[in-house]
Amino acid sequence: MTRGEQSFSQRIKDELSKIPCLDSCCRQVELATAYWAAGKSGPQQIDLSTGHAGFSSRIATLLSEQYGLASDIRSGREFMTIHLTEPGIAQRIHRDIQTVFIDNSPGDISKWSMCCKQALLRSLFLACGSVSEPSSAYHMELAIRRENNSAETLKALLDQMDLHSTLVMRNRYAVIYLREGQFLADYLLMAGAHQSLLTFESLRVEKEMRNSVNRVVNCDSANLQRVADAAARQSELLRTLQSCGLDNLLPLDLKAAAEIRLENPDLTLKELGALINPPLGKSGMNHRLKRFEQLAAELLSREEI
Secondary structure (H helix, E strand, C coil): CCCCCCCHHHHHHHHHCCCCCCCHHHHHHHHHHHHHHHEEECCCCEEEEECCHHHHHHHHHHHHHHHCCCCEEEECCCCEEEEECCCCHHHHHHHHHHHHCHHHCCCCHHHCCHHHHHHHHHHHHHHHEEECCCCCCCCEEEEECCCCCHHHHHHHHHHHCCCCCEEEEECCEEEEEECCHHHHHHHHHHHCCHHHHHHHHHHHHHHHHHHHHHHHHHHHHHHHHHHHHHHHHHHHHHHHHHHHCCHHHCCHHHHHHHHHHHHCCCCCHHHHHHHCCCCCCHHHHHHHHHHHHHHHHHHHHHHHC
16 A cells, blocks of 8 residues: 555545434434444543544534534544543433443344444444455454443344354454455445445455456466476387387387377377377377376386386
8 A cells, every 4th residue: 555545444434434324313323333332431421532533523423413412522643532521421322322232232133224224334333443455355353442242242233234253352352353255345335335335346356357367377377287297208208118119019009199299299189189190189199198108107117127
């Protein structure tokens, strides 16, 4: 990635942070998910830190629209922190979080509206998500920074949406991984990141085409090497028989096949077969040269004895 170029994760977050959140239910889900995944809270305060300016502005707007609250955003060297200390607001947000994540359990997400599912996925990625560059790997991770069972709850919700993931511990954090390209594409689609999805799918097709071409080239190279090895082996056998005066012991059809191979080391089996009288197909020429190798090895073995 060149200097000044945005990462794929950054471009996804830029797109998601601009999607309107019009309904109160979706604002509640989005705020609850953000604080559930990445917030720090006490009895009288809640903090949420992010390195994405668009997300901090989005949270401030959602808090204003949902609670009529003016947010205190503190900017540090790397992160911006939304700091809430207004009396009663922490309890209210905690209560709303419990409404979305019922008793710290995932509940049945099939009963959610599509816009609320989208709000959850959107907010979850904005709060704690990252994606590897799709040109190199298919890998999304959601680093859950709360020390409770929120990671298990969020993973269960993803599983209910057929976004199958893996949960592991990294230092003090729980990390949810999505490792397959199709799950990553489904996540972007369901979160509403349509432009990022088109970019991802384009890069995925390009990568798979490149891999397919490489496989074909490697296969062709391996085939060419096998042909060259066989030609060298068979030619060397005939030369050895000739030097020992044993080539006249070969049946005429095998001797003719070996001589044509010796004279035309670069031709394919099909091309060699066309030079035989009467002509042979690829399979027939291959069979004849294999019989030649077997008999030549037997003749040379007797000569050594």
